[in-house]
Amino acid sequence: MLAGLLLPDASAQIRPLPKRKAAIRRQQMVEKFSEMSPAERERVLKNLPEERRKQVQDNLERYRELTPEQKERLSRQFENFRDLPPEKQQKVRRLFREMNGLPVERRTAIRREVARLREAGDEQRKDRLASDAFKQAYSNDEQRIIRDLADVLP
16 A cells, blocks of 8 residues: 555656665655645645546545554565565566455455465464465465465565
């Protein structure tokens, strides 16, 4: 959500940046955007296409509703993502696109499972992925997404 608040198009209007620099710039823009006054924000938003403006406003509202701890965690996750090699970033993007094609309740279940696996030790992770409960809880595609995300994300 944090990185998706503004499209690269907004930063591309200034000048094209390498992907890593563009990601850093987007994060800085999101932070700056969330600190803008309503009048400043409105000036920026009016230059966006209607659909994108609504998306940005919705994301900003969700971001504002987060607790400081949630905002910090989101910032750390973005930094962790930014630190991944480009090929792993691409893989994560692809997996999230796949996951976003699933119903909301399945996406939520997958996110929770990935979070648990990321916190688990290697043995616990291996046991969970091999368990019957895991295999019964998720379809083959969902299992693949979970495994891949758990492997790629730090």
